[in-house]
Amino acid sequence: MIMGILLLKSSACLAILMLFYKIVLEPLSHHHFKRFYLLAALLISAIIPFITFIKYVEPTFDFGVYDPESMTTPPYFPAELPTITEEQPNTFLPTLLWTVYAIGVIVFSTRFILNLFKISSKIKRHQKVKTNNFINVLIEKLAIPHTFFNYIFLNKSAFENNKIPQEVLLHEQTHAKQKHSLDILFLEILQIIFWFNPLLYFIKKDIKLNHEFLADQQVLKSGYHPKTYQNLLLSFSSNQKELALVNAINYMSIKKRLTIMNTQTSHRTKWLRSLLLLPVLALLLFSFSQTKEVEKELTPAIFIQDQSNGVVKDIEEKLEKVNSLKINYINPTLEINQNPLSLKLNGKPISLQNLKEDFMKTTNGKKSEINIEAMGEVDLALIEKIFKIITKENVSKFNLSDCAYVVSYGKLQKQGIAKPQETKTMLGYSVYNNEPIYANKKAIISSPVGTTSKQKVLSFNFKVPGQPTVRVKGNLLNSKAIEYLNEAKDGTKLQYFNIKIEGEKHSPPMIVYVTKKTNKKDNQLIPPPPPPIPQNATKEQKEKYEKVTEEYYRKYKIVDGKPVKIPEPPKPKNLKKEPKPPAPPKPKSPLDTVVKMAKKGATFYYNNEKITSDKAIKLLKENKNLNISSSTNNGVSTVHISDKPIKIINGKVVND
Numbered sequence: 001m002i003m004g005i006l007l008l009k010s011s012a013c014l015a016i017l018m019l020f021y022k023i024v025l026e027p028l029s030h031h032h033f034k035r036f037y038l039l040a041a042l043l044i045s046a047i048i049p050f051i052t053f054i055k056y057v058e059p060t061f062d063f064g065v066y067d068p069e070s071m072t073t074p075p076y077f078p079a080e081l082p083t084i085t086e087e088q089p090n091t092f093l094p095t096l097l098w099t100v101y102a103i104g105v106i107v108f109s110t111r112f113i114l115n116l117f118k119i120s121s122k123i124k125r126h127q128k129v130k131t132n133n134f135i136n137v138l139i140e141k142l143a144i145p146h147t148f149f150n151y152i153f154l155n156k157s158a159f160e161n162n163k164i165p166q167e168v169l170l171h172e173q174t175h176a177k178q179k180h181s182l183d184i185l186f187l188e189i190l191q192i193i194f195w196f197n198p199l200l201y202f203i204k205k206d207i208k209l210n211h212e213f214l215a216d217q218q219v220l221k222s223g224y225h226p227k228t229y230q231n232l233l234l235s236f237s238s239n240q241k242e243l244a245l246v247n248a249i250n251y252m253s254i255k256k257r258l259t260i261m262n263t264q265t266s267h268r269t270k271w272l273r274s275l276l277l278l279p280v281l282a283l284l285l286f287s288f289s290q291t292k293e294v295e296k297e298l299t300p301a302i303f304i305q306d307q308s309n310g311v312v313k314d315i316e317e318k319l320e321k322v323n324s325l326k327i328n329y330i331n332p333t334l335e336i337n338q339n340p341l342s343l344k345l346n347g348k349p350i351s352l353q354n355l356k357e358d359f360m361k362t363t364n365g366k367k368s369e370i371n372i373e374a375m376g377e378v379d380l381a382l383i384e385k386i387f388k389i390i391t392k393e394n395v396s397k398f399n400l401s402d403c404a405y406v407v408s409y410g411k412l413q414k415q416g417i418a419k420p421q422e423t424k425t426m427l428g429y430s431v432y433n434n435e436p437i438y439a440n441k442k443a444i445i446s447s448p449v450g451t452t453s454k455q456k457v458l459s460f461n462f463k464v465p466g467q468p469t470v471r472v473k474g475n476l477l478n479s480k481a482i483e484y485l486n487e488a489k490d491g492t493k494l495q496y497f498n499i500k501i502e503g504e505k506h507s508p509p510m511i512v513y514v515t516k517k518t519n520k521k522d523n524q525l526i527p528p529p530p531p532p533i534p535q536n537a538t539k540e541q542k543e544k545y546e547k548v549t550e551e552y553y554r555k556y557k558i559v560d561g562k563p564v565k566i567p568e569p570p571k572p573k574n575l576k577k578e579p580k581p582p583a584p585p586k587p588k589s590p591l592d593t594v595v596k597m598a599k600k601g602a603t604f605y606y607n608n609e610k611i612t613s614d615k616a617i618k619l620l621k622e623n624k625n626l627n628i629s630s631s632t633n634n635g636v637s638t639v640h641i642s643d644k645p646i647k648i649i650n651g652k653v654v655n656d
Contacts, residue, residue: 006049007197009288013045014199020280021206024273029265031213033274038207039183042190044281051289056296104195112188119148127156134176144236147175167224167232174215183207209253213260220261230258331399332362335540336374336382347540355389369397425499425510426450432510436493440515444494445482448475449510455501463495464488488514590628591620594639597630602637607644608653616641629653 018041025034122137129136138156145168146153152172158164175181187204194200219229233254334355335344343350350358359370370390372383378400387398425432427439428447439447449457457475464484472478477485485494497509537545588596594604598613605611606619619641620626629640629648640646640653647653 009049010045011197011199013048013284013288014041014203016280016284017041017045018199018203018206020277024276026206027260027263027265028270028273029213029217029260029263030270030274031210031217033270034210035183035207035214037277038203038210039186042203044284048284048288049290051285053289053291055291055293057293058296101196105192108192108195112192119151122153123151129159134173145172147172147181149179149181150176152176165232167219167229168236170219170222170224171215174218175211178211178214180211180214183211209256212257216257216261226261230261233257331369331371332359333371333373334386336372336378338374338379338382341382344540352385352389355386356394359390359394363394367394367396369399370395371399371401373401423455423501423505423507424452425496425507426452427496427510427512432508436511436513438513438515441485441488444485444512444514445477449496449499450475451501451507455503455505455507457507458500458502460499461495461497463497465492485514490514490516590624590626591617593628593630594620594641597637597639600637602630602639604639604641605653606641608640608642611641 021034021037021041025037028034122139127138129138133150135151136159137151137153138159139153140156142153142155145155145164152169154164154172184204184207187200187207191200191204216229220226332346335347337343341352343352343355345355345358346362348358372378372386383400427437427449428443430437430439430447431452449460451457459471459473460475462470462472462477462481462484464481464487467484467487470478470481470484472481488494492514494512494514495509496512499507499509501507594613594616598604598617602613603610604613604616606616611619616639620628623643627642627644627646629646631638
């Protein structure tokens with residue numbers, strides 16, 4: 001379909017360019033320009049439909065409206081989708097069209113090859129006489145002289161008896177010299193590929209006729225009388241026979257050639273008519289090119305005020321059109337990824353060295369809170385380093401996401417980093433910690449839905465697989481929800497979501513499995529599989545979802561619709577542990593060395609001055625960084641103490 005439209009556009013372009021040639025350019029004597037115009041028209045008509053202009057448009061941002069009453073299924077559980085049956089496309093017509101096209105290509109290719117073979121055979125079978133750069137092929141009973149590249153086909157007897165007029169020879173030599181055969185071969189190849197396009201046949205005739213104009217012009221420029229040459233053309237006008245790949249002297253309309261010969265076009269007229277081509281090309285570009293709309297890479301201004309579980313709860317739209325749209329955060333978010341370390345401030349990658357500068361730019365130099373978002377354990381040293389870079393002068397409070405934990409949290413609380421207080425959903429006295437709660441039907445009916453923050457539950461959605469979603473007001477199941485629950489089988493997964501609590505907030509969703517008996521131990525067994533990635537998730541959120549999913553399925557697998565822990569590989573048997581080598585003895589301190597040498601009766605020197613052992617011990621107690629060197633020679637021990645480096649050459653202490 002697309003290819004058909006492109007071919008139609010290309011044909012329309014070619015038709016307009018040919019019409020312009022017939023009306024404006026053909027009557028001119030500017031034949032060299034016309035030759036290149038006709039060849040360029042073929043290329044231009046093929047290129048213009050493929051030209052695509054990019055139009056940048058302002059993007060539209062639609063964040064949607066959150067309405068808990070209108071939601072029937074939670075966004076993170078897959079909905080039951082209707083089965084869509086795809087219709088098999090009809091391949092008969094395309095196959096038929098391609099078959100017809102292939103037959104046409106084969107027929108025209110065969111015709112082209114046969115014509116080349118005929119010309120080649122003619123050249124091989126007949127006598128050849130070289131004249132300058134041209135080769136005259138002499139053929140008996142040849143009526144019409146014609147040319148193929150440097151080969152000029154002439155009547156043998158007329159050539160040998162010098163009966164061929166010089167005007168005719170010059171005419172054919174002009175065809176050979178200006179390489180008109182290249183144009184014909186190019187058109188023949190195009191006709192093989194686009195044999196179904198009738199416009200190629202018409203433009204081929206125009207190109208061949210223009211070749212005759214060029215040859216006629218060259219003859220007249222050489223000084224031959226126009227009247228004599230015109231009479232000569234008329235003598236060749238009888239018994240015409242069209243030749244496929246060659247230029248013949250009487251191939252085209254003699255009447256039109258005679259008219260053009262008598263036409264003299266001024267340079268001003270040539271230029272004015274040639275300039276008319278510019279608006280025609282502009283019109284073709286405008287009419288037959290394509291335009292593609294691309295949204296500008298802009299980001300709407302979003303004010304983020306509070307975060308819980310790393311997900312934005314409250315989003316307020318505010319688009320500010322100046323020259324571009326910017327993002328302003330009341331409380332900037334610093335994302336930390338470890339191994340290797342990478343930081344993102346409000347989604348923009350930054351370095352630790354530029355953290356303070358980027359933070360000040362984001363907050364416009366105002367004191368602000370900062371939300372530190374990470375997954376799993378965070379290195380305490382890294383948190384302390386960040387705290388030193390962004391000082392209390394710039395930050396009023398650090399908020400660490402509940403997805404992260406630090407080994408020594410108490411120390412951070414003293415520095416002003418607040419541990420988030422997460423609201424968790426409860427069924428009776430069971431707290432939902434992202435792991436399913438297992439309970440029997442009686443317990444589910446009698447247990448109210450609550451929160452760890454003691455906030456009152458106003459309403460929630462209750463979903464039994466295969467049944468419509470029930471909106472429950474209050475914190476206990478209503479009659480419709482109990483009806484659907486009683487029809488559920490053991491092992492059925494129940495969903496509590498859109499749990500609205502006091503303060504116009506929502507508590508996290510909860511999953512409960514129906515069992516015959518409520519087993520508290522089961523509630524701590526295996527967490528459910530992670531929910532599917534929401535369609536409107538950002539790139540960063542998708543990466544986090546994929547990471548959590550990958551970690552989950554590394555530990556668990558699904559068997560009969562239930563998660564099962566993957567057993568650890570068995571430990572190798574009969575492997576004896578090799579004993580660890582003993583730790584090297586701790587080096588003795590300089591003070592211990594001096595005390596030991598004093599007991600041996602050693603002689604002590606301090607900066608090469610002899611001192612007592614008591615003074616040596618006192619010096620080392622006062623300054624543990626003194627240098628010490630001890631030696632024993634022939635039973636006599638000597639200890640040198642110095643506050644400078646000690647050099648020993650050939651066993652003797654040498655002063656600097």
